[in-house]
Amino acid sequence: MTPHVVILGCGFGGLFAARTLAGAPVRVTVLDRTNHHLFQPLLYQVATAGLSAPAIAAPIRAVLASQDNVTVLMGDAQRVDLARRAVLLEDGEQIGYDHLIVATGAAHSYFGHDDWAPHAPGLKTLEDALEIRRRVLLAFERAERESDPARRAPWLTFIVIGGGATGVELAGMFAEIARHTLHGEFRRFEPRNARVVLVEAADHVLTAYPPELSEKGRAQLERLGVTVWLGRPVTGVDADGVQLGADRLAAKTVVWAAGVAASPLGATLGVPLDRAGRVIVQPDLTVPGHPEVRVIGDLALIPSHQPPVPGIAPAAKQMGRYAAVSILNSLEKKQPGPFRYRDYGMLATIGRNKAIAMFGRFQLSGYPAWLLWLVAHIFFLIGFRNRVVVLVDWAWAYWTLQRYARIVLGRRKDI
């Protein structure tokens, strides 16, 4: 019988595993809880009205349509039963497998303070991005209705918690919206005076980068008008702002970009996890005692791999490809070598003409790094149409300083 490979999650890892199995002598089922593959690196552009949602996502069914050996199912995996080699879905359905690739990624972690979540949404899905965009744009609308400057101030204060790549990108874009996009559109206040504060518990932003580059990142942020607070752990978040020890920062819009927790599906495997809930896998990405189960991407931790594999898209793609190839090897009774991550460098953008980049020991910042970031993101987007749409939208935004995706539906509950 043709072996059945089940892939849970069609993010970067799952998609690249499925693509690698094109034409192989296996039957593949790809299961995802959404109907789209999402290009997460550009989510912040949707959250800041620079791009529309469909520009950074593609229907999984369409992406894999030409692969005859792949069936795409939409559903939520609740549990993996290793003993019975079956995946259990939320509606009770079961999917049996011969080989399983678990690629369900990660979500936000509020470090045990889940009550902060309604006041400080994180950025992981398209729904999150649209919610952040709604909160930001409607805060400006609410500020225009407020005649008392003291009561208006919290509506014009935007706090981003967490100075990693996502926090830096969001803070930089909020500042650009206030400084450029909305300029001249309001009568009761000057949008340029809006306050954007980036709060980070560590003593520098972009901690994945060497200190010189992260310092350049901070300087570029401040040039955009962002206030950067370092070494300030957040101790409370509520509907009216953020508590930092004894200090209080009043704000009606707070975004969470601080913590990541692995997909809860990992815990159902019943194998050891690290503190963030990542599944501790063997050097060949299988779980102990189950050579037919592989865990990849943000959900996997390979303790034997030094330096550690970063939680970024290229790592998930490489693991996806490796997992697929090693399944095909195992069908031929071949033993694969251990997974090795190939580091092609890292890029983070801060705003218009501002970015940092690192390729081994080679470092770049400012305009050249931004240009490289732009080209890389267009190149790696899934779908030709999406590449064209994003290119046109960015060119338009670059020359006009406008962000066109500003139509919001629904309300903020607190307005």
Ligand SMILES: Cc1cc2nc3c(=O)[nH]c(=O)nc-3n(C[C@H](O)[C@H](O)[C@H](O)COP(=O)(O)OP(=O)(O)OC[C@H]3O[C@@H](n4cnc5c(N)ncnc54)[C@H](O)[C@@H]3O)c2cc1C
């Ligand atoms: C805002 C943001 C910005 C980022 N920017 C960058 C960047 O600039 N560069 C970079 O390299 N990396 C970036 N990353 C990280 C990168 O996106 C991740 O490392 C990568 O997506 C991990 O791939 P994955 O396949 O493990 O998981 P994901 O791509 O997250 O895919 C997981 C998939 O599983 C599905 N899923 C989850 N749970 C279930 C379930 N129970 N049942 C069924 N389906 C499920 C989800 O719907 C999703 O499609 C960013 C991440 C975020 C959130």
